[in-house]
Amino acid sequence: MINWLYRVSALSMLCLGLQVQALETQQIDKLTEQRLAAAGIAGETSPALPGPQRRSDGGIPVFGESLFQGAFRDQPFSGFNPSYRITIGDKINLQLWGAYSFSASLPVDPQGNIFIPEVGPVHVAGVENGALNEFVLRHVKRVFKSNVSAYANLEASQPVKVFVTGNVVRPGLYNGYSSDSVLYYLDSAGGIERESGSYIDIRVLRQGEMLQRVDLYQFLVTGKMPALQLRNGDSIVVGARQGHITIEGDVQQSAQIEFLGQSTSLSEMLMVAKPKPRANYARITQIIDDQQQASYLPLDQAVQATLYPGAHIELVSDSDISSISVRVKGEVEGPAAYVLPYGATLADLIDRIRYRDNADPFAIQLYRKSVAEQQKVALNRSLDALEMEALTRQPVTSSDKSSLKDSAAMIQKFISKARKAQPRGQVVLANNDRAGEMLLEDGDELVVPLRASTVSVVGEVVFPTSLVFDEANTLEDYIEMAGGFSNNADTEELVVLHLDGTISRIKERKFNNRLRGTLRAGDEIMIMPKIQAGELQVTKDITEILYRIAVGTAAVLSF
Template structure:
């Protein structure tokens, strides 16, 4: 039963009274109405370019007219002479790069572009036959070659072709690139041990660009190992795993290849950075310059078409550091998947949420704005009041400046609520399972802020004395106890020397707040409320 499961995680600890007390002071802590990173899940998204080699190139050797093809040794030149002298034959380009034209002699054609071959031969013929002889020369067949294909291809070997055939012909003849281990962006052509050309097939796949290269017998085409890759899917024109060179790339570069859907406006990025698995959800504009590391998974979404959410987990757990759940998943659906360690404190599970932190920050800023307005608009009655008010206003302005730097944690209190199991999770939520604690911390306005071993027989007064006693600026009328599960207890001085029972538990923080020195009752009240809001929202005491 769902309710039973949640109770086993401490959502029935009987602290409703303390939570209600905190609500009256508008602390904005929402109530419900570090493990090792794991590898990302097995990737089934197609490798970009894998469909390139499906027999379409090896069965189509290039024998058409290519004006940029350079004549080379072994090519066959069809030559015809007519007029005062007639001749017709197919002439091979000899090892010196010449063809032998009767009555003219050797003509060096190696290196001449195919488109210029006819005019080049005709000029040499005219040097001997000034008049009445015409010439026509064309490439009948390029040189047959044998090229080695090796590296990360499916069938390494030696393959027959022509010097006019492209790299794709020989790669396809070798069964194509191994999509699991071979690189589409790191292909080298070697000649006599030296690299003569580097080929990036993404240029061909995206822009149709293929370097002009004539291969010779003995050349070697080497396919390198697969580089780091990024998976981009979701609202894109073609979901794919894409390679990149270097330690990282940017989403904008990857989208030049895979092309985003025109209406995609958000990106969910999951990757391991410095050994820690991270999950981010951000606008596509912000995501374009985000660094992506090998293994990163990116899902482009439309803001009205979210199908999954990413939840980070940490603390006393084994297993993944990030869980991807269906949109609309509940807390219970996450909890049943967690593998708790033996020392996990299941009664103090903590849930942090960005939207709650934003509301806490907004509420704090509203209070600070009101305090600032009140201080700046007060009118003194005497010169003495004017001087005192100036000093007080400066002190409060400094306090406001410090307070605006406070960063609320956005903790969602899931304790004491039977409906917690059905709480909907939000993308980017972080769930922390703390270690069972045996200590109590004392922070704030005490002489020696410290942590002490919990002893249920000790009173608050005992703990304060063990921390050196109250500091001069301490508020001795009331203390705040912040529990691990996010609930809060406020204890007045009548209970300082009494045992608190369940109101003080291992792992708690006893927060001694500063005393507000002000002659203005309203200012004292406002500053006190802000201090308590900061203490609860940030788990820290701001000095005043």
């Protein structure tokens, strides 16, 4: 194992030494580019669309970026819905016939009126388009009581100039009509900046006051767009990009999706990026408290997961897993989680790791959820057997009855504590030259420990502590430095748990030996409790369980 790890470590260091950092091509200052573009725009022309911009996050598109390809800019809105309200500058076609004939296109003047000969000014500003004809006819009938009919309809809405600014490609002043949507003006300005602009924080201002906040996700997902009638001098301001997550895999559309606030949930994000029917698992990688964390959850559990800005989610089918996530902790540099191809080996992972100067690559530790689960099952099986043994023992004499009752109560208390033990699931890599060929599983955790210089003495001693390792010291020396055995200690045998997951059981006759090669820096000397169960078989069962807990959890459970 040591030779294999040394070869892998040396290869990794050689690769690092050969890496040459290439100078990246200098990018044009984006702010300067925007200012230059804005200086050349007066809203009277339609500048050419910009060239393609580099996408972040591996080329996954920003949700909504396909909106602004010129379709809205090239198709101004010329129709009028019934709820449109007449405003200053609109033009109204009016026809009168019968006893009096008249036909003209009448502008709505600054007072909000149209002037009809023989009738006079009629105030139409604010009247809904659907009610315009009836409104005008009612005023005509006040003068012409009979034999005159009228027909009025909106010919054209008011031409306006609207400022578009903030995080858009070409800020400027753009021509349009008061009936044109926010999408028309944003498209005219080249669209929202892919890397910096927000699709959910767009504000429409009138004389510096908020008129409407627009969330384009509502339009993209449900088709809803607020009905706005813009005026000369209104401003459309695109805010800075909010927190976002990246979602890909078995979804209808892989995308970077924005959200408001400090966090969101996967269920909210899936309302935007619809999952495919076969998706049933989610792989989530994100930074929490400055630590990169990875998890792999069934989709019905993952939808409740809290997501933070920068989170990466991959939806998969459990029959089509193409990658796994492995956490790496300890004395390493680089990411805390690695996404590897399905079928990757331990050697594949170690090839990517960069060790810190104080790391001990020969004592790497691998922890696996499935192993922890198997250890827990085995522990519970042993506890079930012990419980059955304790509860079914029959007293031989009447004097045994009280003794058995006390013994059963003590064992039940022990079992209750033992069931709370959580095995770590360590996979022992030592003494195996082919450990590098082992396939990794999703959720594995690799720990590269610090080069150790101490040993720990835990369990049934007076002062459990860590002590500086000295090859000249014996087990007896370390126990004495920890205050000696406690009254409940098993003084006939102890366990030494090594960093690599292997164990040594040392008999009393060797306590005073130096044990070179057996006792190493980083070891835990575990003093087990003395068992006083009153029956040989029960004592044996409890001892086995205590050793299993000690090795599986790196902790001594008192009896």
